[in-house]
Amino acid sequence: MRILHVASEVAPYSKTGGLADVLGALPKALAALGHDVTVVTPRYRSVDPERFGLARRLRGLAAPLGGDTVAVGVYEGQAASTPKVRVYLVDHKPSFDRDGIYGDANGDYADNARRFALLGSAALALAAEFGAWPDVVHGHDWQAGPAILFARRRWGGLPPPKTVFTIHNLAFQGLFPESVIDPLGLPREYYNPEGYEFYGQASYLKAGLTVADRLTTVSPRYAREIQTPEQGFGMDGVLRARAKVLTGILNGCDYDVWNPERDVQLPATYSAESLAGKRVCKAALQRELNLPVRADVPLCGSISRLTDQKGFDLILGALPTLLERDLQYVILGSGAPELESALSELAARHPRKLSVRIGYDEALAHRIEAGCDLYVMPSRFEPCGLNQMYSLRYGTPPIVRATGGLDDTIVDFDARSRSGTGFKFESYDVPSLTESWRRALVAYGNPDDFSALVKRCMAQDFSWTRSAEAYSRLYSQI
C-alpha cells in the first residue's frame, strides 16, 4: 500500500520528543514489510540542506489554502539505506524558517494554525504532483489535523484516501479561534461539536479524532486511560464515542540508533555477554559530569523534557531524602524555567552527588543511557515513552510509574522469582517513588540479582517490526 505520513517532527531532521523518533523509525519498518512510504514534514531553519544532504525537488508547488494557493518548495531527504521511504521537507520560509519549531520565548507562534494547515495541504499537493497519491494518509498529533481534513476534499479526479490518526500526546491540542477556518479553507461541514469544534474553537486534534477512519495511540494502556475524565484532557467523551476504531499500538525502539553494541556515540561499546564497556561508559560519564569516579556507587539518570508530565515534582520531593544515601544522579533536560532552576540549585548544593545539564544533547543522551546503572522516569502520564525502552537495551533498569506505555513495557522486579525488568510504583506521590527507588538501590547492592536483572533487560525486544505489522493490519482493514 502507498502510505503518506504527515508529521511536524521527523528524526534526524527535527526533534523535540518521541514523535520524531517514531517518524524516524516506523516508515522504515513499514517499507521493510513492502509498503511504499512517503513522509512529509516542514523544513525548519535548523534543517540545513547541505548538512543533511537534501536534494531540491521542486520550487513553486501550489498548495491550496483558502481560496488561494501558496507556493512552497520541496526538498527530498537522503534515505539511501531504505529506498522505499521518501522524506519530503516542505520549504516555505515565511512559515518555517524560524528558530523554533512551535514557538519562541514569547510562547507559541501566533500563526501555528496557518503553518500546519499549509503542511497538510502541501503534503497532499505534492503527493498528487509526484504521482504518489496515497491509499492511506497517516497523520500524527494535532499538527496533522488539517491533513486529515484536507484528505476528505476532492483532489482532481483522485480517489479519497483512507485516513489514520495517531495520538502521541493528548495534552497538546492545537486550539485556534473559529476565525482561522475560512482563510485556511478548513471544511465548514466538519465544524460542529461532532467534528472539530471544541467549545466554540477549532481543535486540530479533534479534527483528527473525529474525522479519521481509524485512531491509534502509542500504547494499549494509554488507549484505555485517555477514555477517562482524569486522563482525557476534555476529549475522553469523543474518544469513548470512537472506542471501536481506537487501538493502542506500542511504539518500537529503533535498534539501528539505540544499540550499545554499535553505538558510535559511546566511549566503549558492550553487549549482554560482555559488559566491560558499560563500566568504561560509567567512569567516562562520571568524569564528564564532574562526579567522583567510582565504580561501586549506583549512578542514576534521567533524560527528559522538563515538564509537569514527567514527574519532576516527585523527583524534587524525593531527592532530599535520597541524596542522604550513597548514590549519584544525572539529569539532562530542558523546559519549564522553574524546574530548570530548582534542579540546578539542588545540584549546586550536592555537587558530588547530583549533576544537572540544562539543554538538549542527543549524544549525551546516549552516554547517559549507557553509563548509568538505573534510569528514573516517574511520569504523571506517559503515552508510550521511549527512554525506558532504550534503558532496557542499554542494561540500565528503569524506575517507572505504572502508567501508559511505562506500565505496558516494564515488568516489576521480584528478587525471589528472579523476574521483572524494572521498578514500578502505582500511586503518583513522593513516598511511592522513594520506595521503588529504594528497592532499586537494594537490588543494586546485590550483585547477583542485579546482573541477572541487567541481562533480562537487555534481552527484551521492542523492535519496530511488531508495531509496523500492527499498523499494516490496520491499513488493510480500512
Ligand code: ADP
Ligand atoms: P516525550 O516524547 O514525551 O518527550 P519520549 O520518552 O517518548 O518522551 O521521547 C523522548 C525522546 O526525546 C527520547 O529520545 C529522549 O532521549 C529525547 N530527549 C528528551 N529530552 C532530551 C534532551 N534534553 N537531550 C537529548 N534528548 C532528549
